[in-house]
Amino acid sequence: MPDVSWALGRATELAERGPQHGGNPRVGCVLLAADGAVVSEGWHGGAGTAHAEAAALAGADPARLRGATAVVTLEPCHHSGRTPPCSRALHAAGIARVVHAVGDPDPVASGGARWLAGQGVDVLTAEDAGVPVDVTGRAARVSAAWVTAMRRRRPWVVGKSAMSLDGRVAAADGTSRWITGAAARTHAHTVRADVDAVVVGTGTVLTDDPALTARRADGTLACHQPLRVVVGRRAVPPGAALRQAPGDWLHLPTRDLRAALDQLWDAGVRRVLVEGGPTLLSRALREHLVDELHAYLAPVLLGGGLPAVTDLGVSTLAGAPRWRPVTTRTLGEDLLVVAHRPEGDL
Ligand SMILES: NC(=O)c1ccc[n+]([C@@H]2O[C@H](COP(=O)([O-])OP(=O)(O)OC[C@H]3O[C@@H](n4cnc5c(N)ncnc54)[C@H](OP(=O)(O)O)[C@@H]3O)[C@@H](O)[C@H]2O)c1
Known part of the structure; x- marks a missing residue:
């Protein structure tokens, strides 16, 4: 298995580049090929711009995405808003495994993990993937304010x-x-x-x-x-x-x-x-x-x-x-x- 812990740390760094205003969470994504090499990376730059997964997919060589692992700080979204669902985009690109640090609490956008698992994609939380607690904790903190706000309304x-x-x-x-x-x-x-x-x-x-x-x-x-x-x-x-x-x-x-x-x-x-x-x-x-x-x-x-x-x-x-x-x-x-x-x- 590629070094998912390193990738989640990198995804967190990328997420931190995003804004905290505009109603969307800060999210980062790293795509790893089956041999562990980094294929591409992306982050969400704010409402109306590409989601982190979409940004990473856009920068990747499609041939290297078959069997790849997507490591994301937040569960991929599963709804069509100003951008199409990341769950479907990851599946269509041939991603075989998705590792995410935090579940999406937004009732409108959540469900990406379940849908991807239903398509046969191996979906794991960072914890289940064996990522150390300090790395998972930092990844969770990057969207904690938004997650708390969404849960509490x-x-x-x-x-x-x-x-x-x-x-x-x-x-x-x-x-x-x-x-x-x-x-x-x-x-x-x-x-x-x-x-x-x-x-x-x-x-x-x-x-x-x-x-x-x-x-x-x-x-x-x-x-x-x-x-x-x-x-x-x-x-x-x-x-x-x-x-x-x-x-x-x-x-x-x-x-x-x-x-x-x-x-x-x-x-x-x-x-x-x-x-x-x-x-x-x-x-x-x-x-x-x-x-x-x-x-x-x-x-x-x-x-x-x-x-x-x-x-x-x-x-x-x-x-x-x-x-x-x-x-x-x-x-x-x-x-x-x-x-x-x-x-x-x-
Ligand atoms: N250094 C700093 O960081 C900083 C920052 C801001 C202000 N200040 C200083 O603070 C001073 C002003 O203090 P202040 O306490 O009068 O200002 P404030 O907290 O901005 O305003 C107090 C007013 O807010 C209203 N209010 C709204 N919700 C309230 C609630 N739940 N309970 C009670 N009142 C509520 C009340 O007016 P109504 O009668 O209209 O309802 C109350 O009189 C100034 O000297 C300013 O320079 C310093």
Whole structure:
């Protein structure tokens, strides 16, 4: 058997090139000939473009596909959307074996593994194919946010806060621009450019008047602009910057965050960035609606002012949920900590 473990690791690297916005999962695919040589590889570049399997098949010499193994990070789809089903394309090309890391939770697109097995293709999960747990785990993580959102039928929520070392997002006099440096702010814009929607509360709109666009370091607009969403009962002022900026924006005049997320889900939003402020972020945390936290920490002490989060309903240390650190990196003089909600709380 060709080195499926290596191929799944490579497929994961390829998947990571794809966008996290646009409603589709990140997927990578490596096609291995019967002798283990790599025939071709592909990844999904976002909604409306070829799926990873189709991209890999398109780049392959058809003669080398008979009896080949397709190694994919996600079960091949089995439905005709903007692109034809990958299950049928793999079968038609003569693929003999399919190894996938994660099953497709989308009720519309799933069923590829069963259909392929019914056609006599040898279909294995990565685990059954003997791929080591760390390789399978990394492959699963590449689409975990999308998979979780699909299973739950609610967007994956990233909560963001840019704070001082002592956890403040504004000084005592209300000044808050800028707590973090240029590198951290540029990074935050790349995150904006990789979500379907950016959400803030009315308080942030009335205080800061943000445009909420995703911008590059030179100030130009990024290729993908998220939907800009304001949540809260107060009106968005007629002259608000987010009204003038290019792209779509939406005011949800409610404090019911679950209903707001349901409405965004129905509008096709799968990945959301809640940028604050502290009132909105705290409510979202308290209601267990935040899946991933991005805490930008600047080496400045404010001693007072607005805390990044307020009452979370935690009364004793033992009752405080411990988040799972995913990455820590320095951005200029600042630090970014990315953490996921504790397992089992999803
Ligand atoms: N450093 C950072 O990362 C960062 C990011 C954003 C903001 N900020 C700072 O935060 C400050 C603004 O803070 P803020 O807390 O007033 O802003 P906010 O969280 O954006 O807005 C709070 C408002 O949101 C509405 N809201 C929507 N859903 C709600 C819910 N479930 N529960 C309660 N209220 C809800 C309420 O207004 P309605 O009465 O309209 O319903 C509430 O007053 C500014 O100084 C800004 O600079 C800092």
